[in-house]
Amino acid sequence: MYDVYKVREDFPMLKNNVKMHNAPLVYLDSNATTLKPQCVIDAVVDYLSNYSANAERGDYDLSHDVDMHFEGARETLRQFINAKEKDELIFTSGSTDGLNMVAYGYGLTHLKAGDEILLSYAEHASNTLPWFDVAKQTGAIIKYIPIDETGHITLDAVKATVTEHTKIISLAIMTNVLGFEVPIGEIAHYAHTKGIVVVADGAQSVPHMVTDVQKDDIDFLAFSGHKMLGPTGIGVLYGKRALLEEMHPVRSGGGSNARYNKEGEVTLKEIPYRFEAGTPNIEGAVGLGAAAKYLMNLGMENVVAHEEAMRKYAIERLEELDNVDVYNKEATGAIAMNIKDVFSQDAASLFNTYGIAVRAGEHCAKILDNYLGVNSTVRASFYVYTTKEDIDAFIEVCKKGDDFLDAFFR
Amino acid sequence: MHSLDNPLVMREIIMDHYKNPRNHGIIDDDAYMKTNMNSSTCIDNIDIEAKFNGDMIEDVRFDGEACAISTASTSIMTELVKGKSKEEARKIIENYKDMIYEKDYDPSLIQEAYVFKNTYKQANRIKCATIGWNGLERLIDESEGKKNG
Numbered sequence: 001m002y003d004v005y006k007v008r009e010d011f012p013m014l015k016n017n018v019k020m021h022n023a024p025l026v027y028l029d030s031n032a033t034t035l036k037p038q039c040v041i042d043a044v045v046d047y048l049s050n051y052s053a054n055a056e057r058g059d060y061d062l063s064h065d066v067d068m069h070f071e072g073a074r075e076t077l078r079q080f081i082n083a084k085e086k087d088e089l090i091f092t093s094g095s096t097d098g099l100n101m102v103a104y105g106y107g108l109t110h111l112k113a114g115d116e117i118l119l120s121y122a123e124h125a126s127n128t129l130p131w132f133d134v135a136k137q138t139g140a141i142i143k144y145i146p147i148d149e150t151g152h153i154t155l156d157a158v159k160a161t162v163t164e165h166t167k168i169i170s171l172a173i174m175t176n177v178l179g180f181e182v183p184i185g186e187i188a189h190y191a192h193t194k195g196i197v198v199v200a201d202g203a204q205s206v207p208h209m210v211t212d213v214q215k216d217d218i219d220f221l222a223f224s225g226h227k228m229l230g231p232t233g234i235g236v237l238y239g240k241r242a243l244l245e246e247m248h249p250v251r252s253g254g255g256s257n258a259r260y261n262k263e264g265e266v267t268l269k270e271i272p273y274r275f276e277a278g279t280p281n282i283e284g285a286v287g288l289g290a291a292a293k294y295l296m297n298l299g300m301e302n303v304v305a306h307e308e309a310m311r312k313y314a315i316e317r318l319e320e321l322d323n324v325d326v327y328n329k330e331a332t333g334a335i336a337m338n339i340k341d342v343f344s345q346d347a348a349s350l351f352n353t354y355g356i357a358v359r360a361g362e363h364c365a366k367i368l369d370n371y372l373g374v375n376s377t378v379r380a381s382f383y384v385y386t387t388k389e390d391i392d393a394f395i396e397v398c399k400k401g402d403d404f405l406d407a408f409f410r
Numbered sequence: 411m412h413s414l415d416n417p418l419v420m421r422e423i424i425m426d427h428y429k430n431p432r433n434h435g436i437i438d439d440d441a442y443m444k445t446n447m448n449s450s451t452c453i454d455n456i457d458i459e460a461k462f463n464g465d466m467i468e469d470v471r472f473d474g475e476a477c478a479i480s481t482a483s484t485s486i487m488t489e490l491v492k493g494k495s496k497e498e499a500r501k502i503i504e505n506y507k508d509m510i511y512e513k514d515y516d517p518s519l520i521q522e523a524y525v526f527k528n529t530y531k532q533a534n535r536i537k538c539a540t541i542g543w544n545g546l547e548r549l550i551d552e553s554e555g556k557k558n559g
Contacts, residue, residue, distance in 0.1 A: 408532060
């Protein structure tokens with residue numbers, strides 16, 4: 001039995017009753033970043049306090065300890081996404097970094113004029129802007145997979161958009177703002193019959209779903225640590241070994257080369273080290289390893305079930321109100337809504353006054369406006385520690401919507 | 411106590427300027443200097459234009475997608491500075507910002523804009539309450555050939 005109140009005991013921000021605007025914190029912005037459990041904090045502090053040395057280069061015991069923990073974290077993360085081998089996981093600074101590495105390290109070297117890159121209208125900027133630039137540099141063409149009237153991206157829509165020129169499909173597994181799950185496995189299996197490489201942005205899916213890169217046959221997967229209970233500034237890019245062998249390191253320097261001479265002949269290190277030039281974010285990596293371990297101990301199936309239950313409860317409660325618009329009742333991700341006649345930022349400010357953290361805005365998916373018909377929404381997102389009481393507090397403030405300037409005078 | 415120091419009155423003034431913003435709507439006229447204030451951290455996206463006649467601010471207008479606080483504060487700002495000299499306008503902007511950032515200021519100069527005196531309590535709204543004012547400041551700077559707007 002999943003005991004959310006016991007889970008909350010693991011999070012200092014909740015256990016210590018952190019307040020916002022003099023009210024107990026109700027944190028409904030986990031899609032932006034998550035709170036951190038004690039075990040992650042401990043793992044980071046343990047590195048900084050007890051075995052602080054560099055990785056992958058030392059000749060003494062402490063450095064060996066670092067390697068054990070650093071590579072141990074890589075192995076934990078391999079299990080978390082069920083990759084075949086741990087060396088297919090590159091430590092990055094986050095999803096944005098990983099997607100840029102694929103676009104510039106693989107896209108730029110494999111695309112030519114007239115080739116097509118498929119994206120969707122529901123992508124985060126980090127899965128559009130690098131591709132825009134790569135398309136510009138190579139002469140490749142960006143095409144968009146249409147979203148159907150229910151907000152979904154379907155295999156049929158992908159099939160209808162693919163042509164003989166399609167070389168890369170790059171999609172978020174959980175669509176931005178709308179929060180719908182994309183059938184990435186079906187898409188990848190179909191794409192591979194056409195020789196198309198599938199890049200997946202897992203920033204919003206890996207923390208909230210069971211991820212299996214082998215079952216879904218994903219070619220590249222980028223995700224961030226801080227959205228799955230880990231520290232900021234760390235993430236992972238997964239790539240199939242054969243593709244990583246073909247990928248060009250976008251950064252080079254210490255740690256990426258085995259040897260080189262003054263004539264410029266460079267022998268690169270093995271994968272994944274050739275992609276990790278410079279001293280890595282060691283405390284970030286061990287912290288992320290601890291976060292993945294924590295989530296596996298909870299059981300990702302239980303996490304998924306808990307979030308589903310909370311979302312269902314929130315939708316039921318929202319349906320009791322007649323002064324709100326909910327845009328994605330059937331989705332699995334964050335709830336996108338507005339209080340009627342209240343600009344999203346004014347609403348978020350009102351929630352803030354009652355200690356509730358929600359996000360207002362375009363959520364970095366500016367090209368979605370045309371589809372949704374609204375320029376901005378309030379986004380409430382849940383995670384392992386979200387309770388019905390959190391949602392009740394949220395609903396009570398929704399009821400006060402008419403008086404949103406209240407926030408300005410309290 | 412300031413005559414506007416009543417939350418009900420303050421609320422009413424903000425709502426009035428939000429629902430019926432003054433000097434709203436951009437005119438496509440080369441005599442106007444125009445700037446876009448597109449906050450990178452929030453979603454306010456406001457266009458501001460001003461028509462200068464020598465040292466005078468003959469007209470100020472704005473439009474855009476914005477929250478109640480930025481709309482109302484920009485609306486009040488346009489009424490305050492219209493017909494004033496650039497120097498007078500700078501003085502008003504300076505006093506308004508001093509209020510926002512909790513410094514000493516002269517309430518008589520900023521008149522209705524006094525209703526935003528509580529902004530400091532909502533630190534995340536400071537950019538909303540100043541976006542239009544910064545826009546006008548930028549236009550005045552540009553009209554004087556300064557690049558540091």
